[in-house]
Each structure stands twice: as C-alpha cells, then as structure tokens.
Amino acid sequence: MLILNLARQSLTNRILTTSLTALSIAFSVALLVGVENVRTGMRESFSNTVSGTDLIVGSRGGTIQLLLYSVFGMGSPVANISYETWKEWDEHSAVSWTIPYALGDSHRGFRVIGTNESFYERYKYRGGQSLALAEGREAGGVFDVVLGAEVAARLGYALGENIAVTHGMGGFMDHDQMPFEVVGILDRTFTPVDRAIYVTLEGISAIHMGWETGAPPMMGEEVAPEEVLAMEEIPVTQITSFFLGAESRAFTLQLQRDISTNEEEPLTAVIPGVALAEMWRGIGYAEDGLRVISGFVVLVGILGMLVSIYTSLDARRREMAILRALGAGPRRIVSLLVLEAGLLSAIGAFLGVLFVYGGLTVLQPWLEGRFGLQIPIQMLDTTQMIYVGAVVVLGFVAGLVPAIKAYRTALHDGLSVRV
Amino acid sequence: MTDDTACIRATALTFSYGKGPNVLDIPEMTIRSGERVFLHGPSGSGKTTLLGLVAGVLKPTPGSLEVLGKDVGALSSPARDRLRASHIGYVFQMFNLIPYLNVRDNIALPVRINADRRRRLDGPVDEAVTEAAAHLGIEHLLTEKVTRLSVGQQQRVAAARAILGSPELIIADEPTSALDADRRHAFLELLFKNVEQSGSTLLFVSHDMGLADQFDRPLSLPELNRASA
Ligand SMILES: Nc1ncnc2c1ncn2[C@@H]1O[C@H](COP(=O)(O)OP(=O)(O)OP(=O)(O)O)[C@@H](O)[C@H]1O
Numbered sequence: 085m086l087i088l089n090l091a092r093q094s095l096t097n098r099i100l101t102t103s104l105t106a107l108s109i110a111f112s113v114a115l116l117v118g119v120e121n122v123r124t125g126m127r128e129s130f131s132n133t134v135s136g137t138d139l140i141v142g143s144r145g146g147t148i149q150l151l152l153y154s155v156f157g158m159g160s161p162v163a164n165i166s167y168e169t170w171k172e173w174d175e176h177s178a179v180s181w182t183i184p185y186a187l188g189d190s191h192r193g194f195r196v197i198g199t200n201e202s203f204y205e206r207y208k209y210r211g212g213q214s215l216a217l218a219e220g221r222e223a224g225g226v227f228d229v230v231l232g233a234e235v236a237a238r239l240g241y242a243l244g245e246n247i248a249v250t251h252g253m254g255g256f257m258d259h260d261q262m263p264f265e266v267v268g269i270l271d272r273t274f275t276p277v278d279r280a281i282y283v284t285l286e287g288i289s290a291i292h293m294g295w296e297t298g299a300p301p302m303m304g305e306e307v308a309p310e311e312v313l314a315m316e317e318i319p320v321t322q323i324t325s326f327f328l329g330a331e332s333r334a335f336t337l338q339l340q341r342d343i344s345t346n347e348e349e350p351l352t353a354v355i356p357g358v359a360l361a362e363m364w365r366g367i368g369y370a371e372d373g374l375r376v377i378s379g380f381v382v383l384v385g386i387l388g389m390l391v392s393i394y395t396s397l398d399a400r401r402r403e404m405a406i407l408r409a410l411g412a413g414p415r416r417i418v419s420l421l422v423l424e425a426g427l428l429s430a431i432g433a434f435l436g437v438l439f440v441y442g443g444l445t446v447l448q449p450w451l452e453g454r455f456g457l458q459i460p461i462q463m464l465d466t467t468q469m470i471y472v473g474a475v476v477v478l479g480f481v482a483g484l485v486p487a488i489k490a491y492r493t494a495l496h497d498g499l500s501v502r503v
Numbered sequence: 504m505t506d507d508t509a510c511i512r513a514t515a516l517t518f519s520y521g522k523g524p525n526v527l528d529i530p531e532m533t534i535r536s537g538e539r540v541f542l543h544g545p546s547g548s549g550k551t552t553l554l555g556l557v558a559g560v561l562k563p564t565p566g567s568l569e570v571l572g573k574d575v576g577a578l579s580s581p582a583r584d585r586l587r588a589s590h591i592g593y594v595f596q597m598f599n600l601i602p603y604l605n606v607r608d609n610i611a612l613p614v615r616i617n618a619d620r621r622r623r624l625d626g627p628v629d630e631a632v633t634e635a636a637a638h639l640g641i642e643h644l645l646t647e648k649v650t651r652l653s654v655g656q657q658q659r660v661a662a663a664r665a666i667l668g669s670p671e672l673i674i675a676d677e678p679t680s681a682l683d684a685d686r687r688h689a690f691l692e693l694l695f696k697n698v699e700q701s702g703s704t705l706l707f708v709s710h711d712m713g714l715a716d717q718f719d720r721p722l723s724l725p726e727l728n729r730a731s732a
C-alpha cells in the first residue's frame with residue numbers, strides 16, 4: 085500500500101516525463117501492433133481478391149496458372165472448356181450458380197472477358213462485396229462493353245465510346261469490323277476486376293466469326309455487324325473457365341473431386357481462398373519485408389522504452405538513497421521502481437493499443453479507398469498479445485536495473501547526489 | 504564492551520573518504536545511554552562525517568565503533584540500514600526530504616516504513632504527526648508540498664520526522680541553523696521532552712554555543728580528533 089502510494093505520487097509529480105515516457109512506449113506498441121495489422125490485412129486482402137466463390141474451374145492444368153488467368157488476368161490457359169461441359173456443371177444439382185469466363189482477346193493492353201449477367205450478380209470480392217456500376221448498365225447486347233474502373237480511368241473512355249477489340253493479347257489483327265460500344269463502367273474494387281473489359285459470351289463469339297481457322301477471314305468472307313445482329317441466336321461453343329457457387333458450402337470438396345475427375349473433358353477445380361493463400365505464401369515477399377520491419381520496430385521500440393525508463397529512474401538516485409536512509413529495505417526499493425516501470429509500460433501499452441484502434445477507425449475507409457487494403461479492426465491476435473506482453477514484462481525488468489544499482493551504490497554517495 | 508550503559512563507543516576510530524587523508528582519528532569517545540551531548544567544532548572538522556559513521560550511513564572499520572551494543576563496522580549494509588531505521592532518528596544537515604510527498608507524508612515516512620518505530624507510537628500515525636507538527640508550528644502546512652516550504656520550515660519537517668516513534672538515539676546535525684529564536688526554543692523543548700519521555704540518547708551538532716548549557720555536556724570534536732590539523 086505504502087509502495088503503491090509512493091509510486092503513484094512520484095509518477096504524478098513528474099507528470100511531464102511520465103507522460104512522455106508513456107507516450108514513447110505507446111508509440112512503439114502502436115507501431116508494433118499496427119505493422120502486424122497491416123501485414124495480416126495485406127494477406128487477407130489478397131486471399132479475399134475473390135470471395136463467395138466456392139470453386140474456380142478451368143481445363144486441366146496447374147492451380148496457380150488457373151488462378152493467374154482467371155483471377156489476375158495474367159497468362160493464358162492451355163485449353164478451353166466446351167459450352168456443353170460448362171452447362172452440364174451449371175445445371176448440376178449441387179451447383180447454385182456459375183460465372184463463365186471467355187478469355188483471349190484484348191483492347192489496348194487490357195483483357196477483354198466474355199461473361200454473362202451472373203458476373204454482375206454473383207461476383208464477390210473482399211468480404212463479400214458485390215460489383216456495382218458507377219455509370220451505365222450491364223453488358224447485355226452482343227456489342228455492349230462494360231469497363232473496369234482502371235480501364236475507364238486510364239483510357240479516358242466515357243459511355244457511348246466505340247472501341248475495337250484485338251484478337252489475342254496485343255496482336256496487330258484488330259477485329260475492328262465489329263464496333264463495340266461502352267455501355268457501363270464498374271465501380272473501383274481494387275482487385276484485378278478494375279483492369280479488364282467485359283463483354284457478353286455472344287460478343288466474343290461474334291468477334292471470332294470467320295476466324296475459325298485462327299487467321300483473319302478471307303476478303304469477302306468477313307461477317308458484317310448487321311449480319312451478326314440479324315442472327316436469331318449467336319452460337320457459343322466454348323469458354324475458358326468458370327466460377328462456381330455450390331448450393332451449400334458442404335458440397336465444395338465433393339464437387340471439387342467430381343469436377344477433377346470429369347469424364348468427357350479433363351478439368352481442374354480450385355478453392356479460391358485456399359489457392360490464393362497458397363499463392364501468397366509463394367509470392368509474399370512483401371510480407372517478409374514487413375516482418376523484418378516489424379522485427380526492427382520491436383527492437384527499437386523496446387530499446388527506446390528501456391532507455392526512457394532507465395533515465396527517468398536514474399535521475400532519482402538521491403530519492404532512493406533517502407528512502408533507504410529512512411529504512412526502506414532492498415525489497416521495498418526494488419518493488420517501488422519495478423512497480424513504477426511496470427505501471428508506465430502497462431499504461432504505455434494500453435495507450436498504444438488504443439492508438440491503433442483509434443487510428444484504424446479513422447484511417448480504415450481511406451486505406452480501403454486508396455489502396456484496397458482492408459485492415460480488420462479485431463481483437464489482438466496471439467502474436468500481438470505476445471508483443472504487448474513482452475513490452476510490459478520488459479518494462480518491469482527495466483525497473484530492476486536502476487533499482488539494483490540504487491542499492492549497490494553506497495548510501496552516502498546516493499545522499500550526496502544533488503536533486 | 505565494558506560499559507553496559509554506553510550508547511556510542513568509539514575506540515581508535517579512523518575514517519577517510521576514499522584514498523584521501525584521514526578526516527577522523529578518534530582514539531576514544533563514549534556517549535552513555537540517555538545522555539544529551541552537544542557536539543561542536545569548526546566547519547569542516549568532521550562533525551557530519553562522525554554522525555554518518557554513527558548512523559551507519561558511512562561504514563567504519565570493524566571494531567572501531569559500537570552503537571546501541573552493535574559493532575557498526577561489522578554489520579552488512581542492509582543490517583546497518585535496519586539498525587538506523589529501527590533505532591536512530593537522524594535530522595540530516597541537508598534535510599533529505601522526499602520532494603514529491605507533502606509535509607504529512609514526509610514526517611510519517613519512517614514510521615510507515617519501519618514497524619518498530621510504529622509500535623512505539625501511542626496512537627495512530629496521523630495523530631502523532633499532527634501533534635509533532637503542532638509543537639514545531641508547521642501544523643498548517645501538513646498538506647503542503649515540501650518543495651514549497653522555506654528552509655526553516657523544511658528543517659522543522661526533517662526534525663519532526665526524526666523524533667517520531669521515539670528512537671533510542673536521536674542524531675541532529677545543526678537542526679536549528681535556519682530557525683529564529685522562538686522556533687529554536689520550541690524545537691529544543693519538544694526535543695528534550697521527547698528524549699526524556701523515552702529515555703533516548705541525544706547527539707546534537709550546532710555552531711550556536713549559546714545552546715550548549717542546556718545539554719548534559721559539550722563535546723568538542725577538534726579536542727577528540729587527532730586528524731584535525
Ligand atoms: N563526500 C565527501 N567526499 C570527500 N570528502 C568529503 C565528503 N564529505 C565531506 N568531506 C570532507 O570531510 C571533511 C569533513 O567534512 P564534514 O562534512 O564532516 O564537516 P562538518 O564538520 O560537518 O562541517 P560543517 O560544519 O560545515 O557541516 C571536510 O574536509 C570535507 O571536505
């Protein structure tokens with residue numbers, strides 16, 4: 085009781101240095117916890133590039149490759165999936181919905197993806213957010229085009245703009261005889277969705293009419309847009325991959341197995357969350373970098389704390405000597421200093437955690453809007469608990485050194501120190 | 504160990520700070536229990552040093568100094584701390600108050616820290632503190648921070664702190680140097696009353712020779728000390 089009283093009075097008496105020390109501890113704790121938060125936020129944002137989708141299905145091939153071309157718009161598939169196979173799975177009793185993807189064309193370096201209305205309805209990203217149109221409407225007609233936010237911003241296109249689609253990725257052979265028109269622009273998602281152009285499956289088919297050999301149609305054999313529009317039904321023969329939502333989560337694994345052993349056509353099905361997490365482990369250099377930074381932050385933070393506690397206590401050698409001269413034994417003096425140091429670091433740690441939560445509450449919308457980084461506001465995880473615990477424990481230990489020193493120096497020397 | 508009634512007994516007591524010259528070299532000095540001694544000598548003659556040795560703030564050589572039946576030089580530093588805390592009240596020349604505590608808490612500190620001192624109080628700590636403060640004319644300052652007192656007021660706080668809990672030996676290093684005549688008189692009265700009630704021994708240092716005849720005997724340090732050159 086006496087010790088607690090002394091500690092309290094001595095701390096409040098030096099309120100300025102006390103608060104500065106507590107603040108410096110708070111900042112290191114905030115940095116520590118904050119960096120760790122950003123790290124997990126980055127990983128989670130990445131793993132959540134696609135959400136709500138149970139499986140992504142493509143022709144037989146590598147998991148990463150499938151992810152790269154279907155989610156990140158990089159590389160291309162080895163083979164396509166026939167329309168019939170897709171339809172078969174689309175109508176499967178355990179399947180709730182599918183989003184088809186037909187890849188292979190581009191416009192000024194951006195991918196053109198053929199899909200259908202499910203895309204606008206079902207595609208979810210980061211924590212189950214749906215796509216939304218910033219302007220216009222979904223692509224419904226054969227020559228309708230919807231732009232990802234990044235595409236619209238980079239190319240400066242507005243609604244009503246006519247664009248040509250290039251066969252393959254950035255070749256010279258434009259399908260410029262087919263005039264596509266921008267009918268909608270998507271809201272920004274901070275995912276690869278922003279960097280693609282969306283048309284209908286029929287639109288993709290129309291581009292390729294007369295191209296069945298893989299070469300441009302002969303002179304006079306071109307299919308005119310009017311002819312396409314006059315067709316009653318435009319045949320869609322193949323797609324590249326499809327996203328799939330199961331009737332129930334519980335079917336996912338069974339479906340994955342069934343799809344992978346599909347008889348007519350060899351297919352690969354991946355669970356996006358799992359595959360993305362796996363991919364992050366492969367390419368998570370950024371995370372390693374952050375981990376190194378957070379290691380240094382821990383080191384510097386704790387060193388700073390030790391220094392400030394040490395100096396604030398060392399300045400009180402005379403006071404310790406007086407207490408000793410009045411009969412306070414080693415245990416009392418040690419517990420006084422250790423208690424003070426521990427209180428300081430506990431207050432600092434508490435403040436630091438508050439800073440993080442406060443900062444996140446304020447900055448979260450901005451971080452998400454600016455970088456698409458979703459940092460969850462949640463309870464401290466184990467690593468963070470360990471960090472905070474270590475700071476408090478080290479704070480207690482930091483008090484031990486000056487305490488022992490106060491007791492080691494001769495009493496008379498301590499009394500001679502000028503205050 | 505011959506005289507059972509000796510409170511302080513020095514034999515061939517020498518002391519120097521570090522490797523410096525001897526500050527003290529006292530062949531023989533005895534202060535009996537219950538005696539009130541007035542120690543004087545010019546500035547720098549080693550009075551504070553002698554008090555420091557007696558109180559165990561400084562460490563004498565073993566066998567050279569006996570206080571309250573204990574060979575101070577043979578005691579470990581925590582043991583000297585305990586001896587001082589339980590049995591010796593020390594009015595430091597530099598007061599040594601705790602800057603962040605108020606007057607009341609400063610006066611009560613040794614009694615709160617040490618159970619022996621607390622047991623010797625008649626009533627509750629707060630009452631004893633108020634009483635001592637009233638005698639010294641600082642009862643209106645009890646809740647004041649000590650750093651906001653005048654030097655003379657601080658001196659009285661230091662004095663009240665030393666006599667609370669009636670230690671067997673009271674050591675006072677120029678406790679009246681900053682007091683006016685009335686205060687000095689009141690302080691000495693309180694001191695003597697305390698000493699009488701508990702049969703304590705009093706070792707009092709002052710430059711004010713006018714006070715000497717109120718004590719049992721004066722003691723001149725330069726006369727005792729062969730080191731004073
Ligand atoms: N901490 C110290 N380190 C080294 N020498 C010291 C120390 N304290 C005192 N001395 C020396 O010891 C001698 C005696 O000092 P002391 O303080 O005992 O004198 P004093 O009689 O109490 O003087 P005053 O009447 O001025 O208080 C002095 O010469 C002083 O220089």
Ligand SMILES: [Mg+2]
Pocket residue numbers: 550551552596676
């Ligand atoms: Mg002196």
